[in-house]
Amino acid sequence: MAEEKKDAEFVHKMRHSCAHVMAQAVTELFPGTKLGIGPAIENGFYYDFDTEHHFVPEDLPKIEERMRQIIKARQPFVCAEHSKKEALEKFGAAGEKYKVELINELQDGTISFYSNGAFTDLCKGPHVGDTGHIKNFKLTHVAGAYWRGDERNPMLQRIYGIAFQTREELDAHVKQMEEAAKRDHRRLGAELKLFSITDDCGPGLVLWHPRGGRIRKILEDWIRNENIKRGYEMVYSPHIARLHLWQTSGHASFYRENMYSTMDVDGQEYQIKPMNCPFHILMYKSELRSYRHLPLRLAELGTVYRYERSGVLHGLMRVRGFTQDDAHIFCTPDQIAAEVEACFDFSMHVMKTFGFKSKVTLSLWDESKPENYTGDAKDWKMAQEVLEGVLKKRGVEYECFKGEAAFYGPKIDIKVIDAINRPWQLTTIQFDFNLPQKFDLEYVADSGRKRPYMVHRALLGSIERFFGILVEHYAGWFPLWLAPVQAKILTLTSNEVPFANKLAEDMKKAGLRVEVDDRPEKIGLKIRETHMEKVPYMLMIGPKEAEAGNVTLRVRSGKNIPGLTPGDVISTMCKEAAEYSLENLYS
RNA sequence: GCCGAGGUAGCUCAAUGGCAGAGCAACGGUUUUGUAAACCGUAGGUUGUGGGUUCAACUCCCAUCCUCGGCUCCA
Secondary structure, three states: OHHHHHHHHHHHHHHHHHHHHHHHHHHHHOOOOEEOOOOEEOOEEEEEEEOOOOOOOOHHHHHHHHHHHHHHOOOEOEEEEEEHHHHHHHHHHOOOHHHHHHHHHOOOOEEEEEEEOOEEEEOOOOOOOEHHHOOEEEEEEEEEEEHHHOOOOOEEEEEEEEEEOOHHHHHHHHHHHHHHHHOOHHHHHHHOOOEEOOOOOOOOOOEEOHHHHHHHHHHHHHHHHHHHHOOOEEOOOOOEEEHHHHHHHOHHHHOHHHOOOOEEEOOEEEEEOOOOHHHHHHHHHOOOOEHHHOOEEEEEEEEEEOOOOHHHOEOOOEOOEEEEEEEEEEEOHHHHHHHHHHHHHHHHHHHHHHOOOEEEEEEEOOOOOHHHOOOOHHHHHHHHHHHHHHHHHHOOOEEEEEOOOEOOEOEEEEEEEOOOOOEEEEEEEEEOOOHHHHOOOOEEEOOEEEOOEEEEEEEEEEHHHHHHHHHHHHOOOOOOOOOOOOEEEEEOOHHHHHHHHHHHHHHHHOOOOEEEEOOOOOHHHHHHHHHHOOOOEEEEEOHHHHHHOOEEEEEOOOOEEEEEOHHHHHHHHHHHHHOOOOOOOOO
16 A cells, blocks of 8 residues: 555656656747646646747657657756745746746745756656656647636646556556547447537537437436436426516526527517526415425426537537426425435435446535625525535535535535546536525415525436436447347348347337348348447347247347247346346346 | 637548549449348539639638637536
């Protein structure tokens, strides 16, 4: 264990040292380049540069070559300490304005520098002994990045690299990235004919094709049933509403930049919905509510439209029109903890059903800036304790982020990573102090009228994003209960077609999704195409099977299971599909 | 939105100012086939879009739309 920790520390130092060497190579090859920062990150490092030259991919091998020379020279990393004044003089003279900015923010006292060869960088270290310790690295890509991550600052050019202790690890990582690219949902979405997003329709607007539509319908039916089982009422609301409604809710001001322009209907301004909340609130308000009727849980697969800046769109993960599995819970103060707990458990049930590994975060307010939030300190304290209490009770690991709460309340977010390790938020469970007040919600309690608590939650997050994650998670090999085509029947000759059609008919009657490939093609071709469509089960029928009245099952691995009766196949497949199984019963 | 790279047949990609091409897919025909690609043929294009330079533009210039990698922002 201690060994592992030591290794991890070494690798981190080595990656950071590699960033220095890259900066050194870049400043030598492109004189006048100013330096930003260059930390070690997961699997590698980056460095931000400000230079007239625009880096192109062809520059990377040249920079790598220079880096290899520096590494070969085994230049020792030497630490030196200077006063702030000396540091400012040194970097000021070199015109390193970004370094000067960093130094100015450091406390007075000594400031450490690391040098190797002729290159010196402001750095708190530590580093490897000399550049010879850097062995297996590769520069991967160039990207833009704002200085200090603030879009008001100038944009620098960032070069990313990866570095590992051994050649094998580096090669394995490169290979892994290539494999990950093959399961990218955008690629599989086209290959498996699940969905498309086209120029003609518009960016961020998804066309769900028949195969994707089948899966979506199964997902939607499943999540609706799970909601109903837990006491939710499924409701529906319109896609547009009078602007007035959004002014009341406050969205027309605080959510303005994500909303589309209004449209004129009979001289009135209408707005396409970016949220479902106001509609559920109107339903709540449609009658006088009593504590006896709470909690009220209104759920909807609600399609919303949000303006997302062009550069942030990403396949199904970030789109402009999407459907949330949204719900709003209205309840009394003494019901709130149980409701949040139930939401959290519901989310965990979702994650488990699909085999997702998730990461939980708790977003809290910044109590030093109450002016940025609605609701008083007492409410916030209570709400945060409720959320954190549930996480503690369930014993899950979670990370707290102060100041990350919405202005209207704290929240629990649950994220899942995609094929290439990018995290995407699916579940969100949020307190809302704003809307009950804006709409003056109340309920009749034993001692007069009171304001209900309101929780907003989405578990899948959006059907689109969830589906994108799902495609990548399974690499297109959906478990039987989700597979758009669960089995394909392949005939060898035209003589078996009647038997194949009869089997298909019986399977369809049993509720299975099956297709027959009766083309006069070779069995090898049919197998290849069916495999590439990622159909879980192939049922092969040739003269032998037709004679015996059975089928040969070919599973994904290529293994054959001969002599199965149609009845066996149907009952086993039905069982597997009904249990939301992640594992195939035939394998 | 910002920085950069791109956009050629349904898909993957050629063509460096001089006749727009290949493989796969599609379509037509032949093949009745036993475990990951049978064979022959046909068709397919305003090179993202609009403008400009030129005798001549996929190629150079300008604008614009979209995609990709990041940044910022978020389900």
